[in-house]
Amino acid sequence: MDATTATGTAPLAAGGPVEESTVVGMVMQEPVAAETKLKMKVMVAVDESEGSFYALRWTLDHLLRRSSPALAADGDEVEMITLVHVQQPFQHYAFPAGPGGAAFYAASSVVESVRKAQEENSALILSRALHMCKESMVKAETLILIGDPKDMICQATEQMHTDLLVVGSRGLGKIKRAFLGSGSDYCAHHAKCPILIVKPPKEASKQ
Amino acid sequence: MEDTRQERQRQEVMVVGVDESELSLYALQWTLDRFFAPYAPHFPFKLIVVHAKPSPTSAISLGDPVIELGDITGVIEVLPIIDADLKKVAAWVTQKAKDICNSRSVHDVTFQVMEGDARNVLCDAVEKHHASVLVVGSRGHGAIKRAVLGSVSDYCSHHAHCTVMIVKRPKTEG
Numbered sequence: 001m002d003a004t005t006a007t008g009t010a011p012l013a014a015g016g017p018v019e020e021s022t023v024v025g026m027v028m029q030e031p032v033a034a035e036t037k038l039k040m041k042v043m044v045a046v047d048e049s050e051g052s053f054y055a056l057r058w059t060l061d062h063l064l065r066r067s068s069p070a071l072a073a074d075g076d077e078v079e080m081i082t083l084v085h086v087q088q089p090f091q092h093y094a095f096p097a098g099p100g101g102a103a104f105y106a107a108s109s110v111v112e113s114v115r116k117a118q119e120e121n122s123a124l125i126l127s128r129a130l131h132m133c134k135e136s137m138v139k140a141e142t143l144i145l146i147g148d149p150k151d152m153i154c155q156a157t158e159q160m161h162t163d164l165l166v167v168g169s170r171g172l173g174k175i176k177r178a179f180l181g182s183g184s185d186y187c188a189h190h191a192k193c194p195i196l197i198v199k200p201p202k203e204a205s206k207q
Numbered sequence: 208m209e210d211t212r213q214e215r216q217r218q219e220v221m222v223v224g225v226d227e228s229e230l231s232l233y234a235l236q237w238t239l240d241r242f243f244a245p246y247a248p249h250f251p252f253k254l255i256v257v258h259a260k261p262s263p264t265s266a267i268s269l270g271d272p273v274i275e276l277g278d279i280t281g282v283i284e285v286l287p288i289i290d291a292d293l294k295k296v297a298a299w300v301t302q303k304a305k306d307i308c309n310s311r312s313v314h315d316v317t318f319q320v321m322e323g324d325a326r327n328v329l330c331d332a333v334e335k336h337h338a339s340v341l342v343v344g345s346r347g348h349g350a351i352k353r354a355v356l357g358s359v360s361d362y363c364s365h366h367a368h369c370t371v372m373i374v375k376r377p378k379t380e381g
Contacts, residue, residue: 058370188364196372197371
């Protein structure tokens with residue numbers, strides 16, 4: 001404990017004369033950091049793709065390493081991560097399957113069953129994700145959003161003041177040549193917070 | 208002794224790209240605060256800070272690879288001056304990065320200055336050091352500027368073979 005507080009206060013003196021314009025930002029952050037031990041709010045976007053689960057696994061292994069037993073004993077150190085899953089909204093009008101090609105409104109029963117299926121799907125994904133978090137002894141909260149994944153995730157990071165957004169590199173669009181899916185790319189450009197894009201290991205060995 | 212050996216084996220490599228912009232130095236600082244300082248002294252990552260020093264010819268032509276034949280003599284005279292200037296910038300950036308690392312008591316950091324375009328330099332550094340994470344800052348240019356000026360963070364997020372972290376400065380902070 002003494003070691004961490006020592007490093008927290010020392011930079012206040014050392015950081016002062018070195019930098020000009022960034023001093024104000026640093027000085028304001030330092031005291032807060034020393035007190036709260038810089039709990040980072042991490043949000044991980046999960047969907048059905050294996051890439052997003054690998055991203056979660058990577059996050060749990062690297063960011064939330066509680067390898068030191070001393071840290072694990074201290075209740076403060078356990079950080080919360082937010083798992084977010086975005087459901088695509090079911091279009092109520094769709095599937096011009098008939099020969100006429102005219103769109104028709106889906107019957108309410110169809111809508112209901114699709115909605116149920118989506119909820120079950122989300123529940124499955126999130127329970128798997130929660131299980132992974134539990135195994136790594138990390139607290140997690142889940143968030144289900146409905147809408148376009150890219151927009152919803154970026155909005156969620158803003159509203160929740162996330163410190164770091166973690167996404168897989170490729171979601172459901174399985175274009176193998178692209179190293180970065182459109183969703184992750186969109187989030188990389190539009191999210192207001194830092195973003196971590198986790199690439200699956202297989203791609204590294206392919207090239 | 209065995210513990211430290213195990214620590215070193217487990218340690219993965221993190222490459223942070225820095226240039227003279229405040230944003231990239233902020234990215235380094237942010238990374239150290241979140242990923243290194245809380246874990247002192249057993250840092251989970253080995254940190255390598257890479258600065259890409261542009262080659263003098265590219266600095267002049269600003270992306271236009273064709274130099275007119277008539278301009279060559281004039282350009283050649285100017286090249287050593289520009290190169291010296293770029294070296295000064297590289298030294299300044301390295302010093303700033305060292306200061307940031309020292310202020311957070313993160314030692315055992317490798318600082319590298321490599322010549323070339325930042326995009327290639329960073330991706331090469333990732334390959335060379337078998338990095339598991341590449342960290343870059345992002346200016347947050349709009350789509351048009353990004354297309355015209357090119358974006359290092361964009362290129363790296365597409366082409367680097369490892370996890371990429373793009374650090375943005377929150378707009379609400381002063």
